[in-house]
Amino acid sequence: MRVTLVQAPVYDRQSPSLALAYLSSVLAENDYDVNIVDLNRDFFKSVDENEKFESFFKKFRVNYINQWYQIDIDYFVNVLFYEKFKKHSITEDEYGFINSIVDNFVGKILQKTPDVIGFSVYQSSALFSLLTAREIKKKKPETVIIFGGPDCLNSKEEFFLKQDYIDFVVFGEGEVTIVELLDSLEMGVCYPESDGVMWKNENKIYRGKNRELIKDLDRIPYPNFDLFNLADYNKVWQLPVLMTRGCTGNCYFCFENNYYRCFRKRNPAHVFYEIKRNLRKYNIYYYAFNDSLINGDLYQLEKFCDLVIKENLNIKWWAQVRPRRMPFDLLKKMRRAGCYHLFFGIESASQKVLNDMRKGTKVEIIKETLRLSKKAGFKITSFWMFGYPTETDKDFKMTCDFVKENKKNIDFVYATTLILRPGSIIYSDIDKFDIKLPEFTKKYPEEICSLFPDLNFYYLYYWTSQEGRNNADVRHKRYGFFKDHARKIGLSVDEGI
Template sequence: MYLAAVLREAGEEVEILDADLLELSIDETAKKACRKNPSIVGVTATTPTIKNALKVVSAVRAIDSGVVTVVGGVHPTFMPEETLLSCPDLDLVVIGEGEQTLLELTQTLKGFQWDGRDYSAAKEFAERVSKVNGIAYRDPSNPNLIRFTPPRAFIQDLDKIPLPARDLVPFEHYKLLGKDASIGAIITSRGCPYGCTYCSSSRIGGLKFRARSVDNVLLEIQELYYKYRLRHIEIIDDIFTLNQKRAFEFAKKLKSLKLDVNWVASSRVNTISRDLLRALFSAGLTILYYGVESGSQRILNLMRKGVTVEQIRTAFRITREEGVKSCGSFILGYPGETLDEMKQTIKFACELDADYAQFCVLTPYPGTPVYDELKSKGLLLTEDWDRYTTLEPVIKYEVFGYTAKQVKKMLNYAYRYFYLRPRYVIKHLRFLPLILGVLMRSYVIPKLGLDRLMGSSRSKISPSLSS
């Protein structure tokens, strides 16, 4: 929606198709994307959606041989060459932040349309796109040779990006989990100064924390409130509380607006304080997400997490005492972790008395330091990206003294152990439908293999953008 807003502000005609929300098949997505004869069709892709994203690209090309096809997102940013070589129907990859890159591509390709795939057309295409920073494309004389333009500089002033083009999507269908209420997601910052080994945020967004001004963020919240009548907001920054002075300012100004909204955000345990929690709670904060990852200090150190077990305990205690609900995320199966340390993490999650917990299997996504390490040592079980879902082990765990099957069993055990404790069930009885939904998606469906069965008739894909 941010990309679409930039294009539209520049006078381009643009549409957004959220195929996942609409539960469209690959072919249905391609037909809808091509119905108005777009000049460019772009698809956003993460690692577990990249294969389906490329299937959409091929389906689009089968319908309209003249359209320019583009893929962007986290996965192609770190795997641009592989992405292009695995799909002959893909014309180029956008690397990194896409707002300015996509705008320049749209402008430089104005009037261009593939008329056959001969050398002349490929040469003209390459000459045009070679002037745009932040992309990868094919050499016109050798389609197996991938060319790269200079890297795109990060956008320093995020306030210059227009508010998302939410009117281009069926906004009323974005629902709050477990409730018949719409929710709006916003991004208020980019970049992360931390270098956790399992995360690519600092690589894709840079080590420098870049934030929108508080006033700019509040403009978007007021638009969500008055124009779209939303009362539930999710701030999807990696670390909303990284700049505590800014977080205090946000809380003060949001509270002064007297909007009947509640919102959720994410924090590190070492970027939160009792005073800040109190301020955020008074401004409508209901749930704070913490990336705990492990209950073992040894594993936290291996992850380069930069926090201590005691800091984690303190953060959850003061969060609870200040009336804010907490959700902890935990990783099982980190390379070198023992089965006993995994059990320690599961028990630690219960000890923290978090309101919600999310467990996942360590998934070494391209772009993360742990992926680079495992790849270099030949310890990746598979590079079938469909399996990189955080629910299925993709590492050769035998070298660490156990099996992938044991890690999967540990994940199932974690959800049962946390959510089916009598004390927890009694305390959260009114949220039982929500809890059961979490268990179904995270435990029952994967355990029975129903996720593959349910996905066999309709392939889930990422939203596509056509201009």
């Protein structure tokens, strides 16, 4: 059975997909003929080299993707269901250009003559994944199409399966599930009742049980990047790596614990030897840790640094960290081990808001950790979130004042507003958090609304507080003011993709 794994745009333009590298390694270990089609990198190469692509992407980015990949429902629905509308929010030329992109994608995938195609789907890549899968099914209806990835949870998986061109959805960790699913298909089982799989039969959707998490992450084979054209990434030239899965926190606004459900870690020696292997194999010296936080276990982190220093491994790496107390000696050791950039998920400088978010840290700890990290020699990026339900103008001012007072210990700021995420605690109990969801389903034909288990999923940017004082306009104004404020005091503002 020939399997093609696909990463559609829009995804990280700096690194190949770690998820597909892991899956391809697992499938090869189980004797499947596997290849990867990296449509995302093809897309960004075209953006970099073609003025028409660049112009399209600028508009696409505004209409479809904001700083946290939030989907604009009008753009999404108008493109995906273009032929069902009499009036459109996109032009005929733009729709034609999107179709030309998709036709090119389809040709590249079908060149591999796959029996099965697996799409790794993120919220930012859902539109092109759907468009590409639909056209493939038209041309090769016998091809099995599987969707998996972070966007295949929390009602979205049902939406995907309601499209007649998608056969299966894998939800949760995929390394074990994908092998079981393909084994079943090879044995001629059309409707495998596997954990972690959704399927349909006679227009009825079935959902397997949640698959048990992989307890020993070291049993997963090293990710394989041989199937990527790494030369396409030569402007950045870094590889992703993962030391842990999950998070030690449980913030109310975050949906990640619904995906990974608990914090698990690899043996630091296992991570070290993976990087050492990649350094020798690909001659790549830069690494991006894709962990939610690299400092969930300080002992593990220190042991990894000790190995890098002991063997004098010449690498550079960056990672996300949670603002917590970290010994200065450990920070210095991280620098010696090649870490040069830390990304802090801070969100707010109001202690009240931090407590309400359940961030599990204090403003004084954030301030001191930033100071020590900068003293150790790191570049610092800070993430901020505006419009939490309990955030007031006074709380917002505290954040602006904090950034100004601590600007010498911050290099970059990355701002966003609170977007409700299915799977997060705040989304599952909106009444507790005094939140009201908008109702926009009347804008669309019933045949379209029926495809969405919860069309409001795409409108979760526009939630309001019950009394209306916290709304999208207020949040967006704070977001814009903060970015202008950061620039005025000399900080760089990261706009995202």
